[in-house]
Structures are given as C-alpha cells and as structure tokens.
Amino acid sequence: MKVLVVGASGYLGGAVCARLERAGHEVIGLSRSGGGPARRTLRGDVTRPALALAGAALEEVRAEVTHIVTAFGSVDWDCGPDTALDLHAAGIRSVLGLARTCDRFTGLVHVSSLLALGRASGRVGNRELYVGQTFRNWYEYGKYVAESLVRAARDVPSTSVRFGPLLGVPPAAGALSARHGLLAVLPPLLQGYPVHLREGGDFPCYAGEVTGAAEVVHRAVETPASGRTWTWFDPADPTLAEVLRALCRPLGRVPRIVDSATVGRLQRLLASRTGTPDALLGYAEPWFDLDPSVLDAVPGGPPRCPAGYLEATGREVFA
C-alpha cells in the first residue's frame, strides 16, 4: 500500500509513519515543514486545493496513493474559529477532494477526537456524533465538523478513528509538546496550586498512548474501509486524577486536586496568573459517558498501553 500521511511531522503523524513503514508500507509524509520521520516527505498545505501539491509530486500522488491518513492540526483547545474551521474542516474538504482524484484510492483513515462529542449527555458510542451536544471550545467544534464531513462523503471510502488525549513518548524526538491539551495543566499543578476537579477528578478522560494510537491507525489502513467509526483509549481507563498524578510522579510532586466550587471560582479568576489555560477549565467536570464496548470494534482487540507511559511523559516533558 502507498499511504499519504498528512501531518507527518507531528506527534501522532510521526508515530503513524514509523508504524506503517515498519509494516512494509510505502509512506509519503506531508506537512508544511516537510519534516517528520518518514523516509519520503513532501511539503504541502491542507488549507489549499490539492494540498498545494503540483507537478510530479501531484501526479505521483494521484497515480499511486492507495490510502490517506489525516493527522494534521494541533490539539489547540485555545484556538479560535479560524484555526478550527479553516484547518480542521476546510483541510478535510481538500483531502476529500484530492482522494476523489486518486486513481488507486481505496481508503481514508481520518483521525478524529473523542472531544468531537463535546458535552454529550447520555451514553454515547461509535455511531453517535451529533446528539444535541454543545462544545467547550472551537477545537471540539472543528473536530466535530471534520468528522461530519468525512461521514457525509459517501463516495470516499473511509474509517474514522477517535482518540482521547494522547500521551507517551513518540518514536521521533522532539514531537511531544506540553503547550496544548492535557499537558498544559501541569505547570500550575507542579507549582503547587490547588486545582478544582469535580469528584476530585475521579472520572474517565479516555487517555491513550501515542504508539498504541498509531497501531490503531495502522489497522484501519489494512482493514477495508467501511464508513465506520472506531474508538480507542487505554483499556486500563485511568481516571483524570490518576493520569495527572502519574504525570507528576517522576517530578516528586503530588498534585493538589480538590473538589471545591470555591477553588474552581478562584481558579477562573486567577487563571492567567497561575498559567492555567482558559480552555482547560472546561474539562473540570465529568466529560461524557462513553460506552466501554466501543473498544471491541477495533479489529484484533484494543492494543494495551505500555506500562509507565504516563510517568515517562512527565519525565520527558519536564526533565
């Protein structure tokens, strides 16, 4: 198979390239910088038609690529509507447009996010996408629109794979960033500020490990596209509080997690002083109720996460 991985220089995209090449697939890694671990890389931009490819590179993609993986766009919970919609949504439109012109195309593997479910109420599974939910931020909405576009494009065979927050040390050095997502809460925790989480954070956050996610993408590439959605997270299903404690452990710190509305209010007021990103405050309440049987839909069973991946993440980021 010849796979175009879009977002190949990123945290997940790099791990996907490494996994696919290890399985013997030919990989073309695409990003604006043209970086990443793939043996073959191209510069491109998903916000432009044909991903800004031209000439021989575009001809090769159209004549030879069998699969496209969408792993572009950062997990930026603070992004505005421009990034969320121009990148996640318009980017998917460009990818779908390109896929329609590829002669040997057999499958799109779209990397979605469980956060596309926003504040869904009631039990949700792989089939649900819009259940009347509201969204905490533009990132969630952008991922929701992107997955909706993939589902609606019935002429492009696809599988969407949903992940929660991914942690762990990726195969390519330097791709792990603590600027976005769950890791952005660590600086105030490490400084000793109390953090309010409803029920003391004793609720699922559906974390997973990055090479496990890359394994799931690899299986999706090798499985005939069915228009279905898969979900994967660490089958051990650590709670949000357990994840935060494990991330802080290598630094010898125990985070001060409390269930206190007063602390929650102070946290909002002092967010800029304590370095707590605004968007993180929205995740202090239980997220949504995900049907645990979603994991059964991953062919071959859900990959396990390597022991100690959360501690390894904390060590890597703050050592």
Ligand SMILES: NC(=O)c1ccc[n+]([C@@H]2O[C@H](COP(=O)([O-])OP(=O)(O)OC[C@H]3O[C@@H](n4cnc5c(N)ncnc54)[C@H](OP(=O)(O)O)[C@@H]3O)[C@@H](O)[C@H]2O)c1
């Ligand atoms: N990490 C997670 O916890 C997680 C969980 C669930 C879902 N996801 C999804 O996985 C995807 C990747 O996340 P990540 O954490 O790997 O992000 P990341 O490390 O920031 O990587 C983003 C990648 O997208 C590329 N990119 C950004 N803008 C682009 C553009 N206009 N055209 C082409 N490439 C572009 C970046 O490279 P250049 O800057 O060089 O272009 C980079 O390769 C996102 O769609 C995210 O929603 C991630």
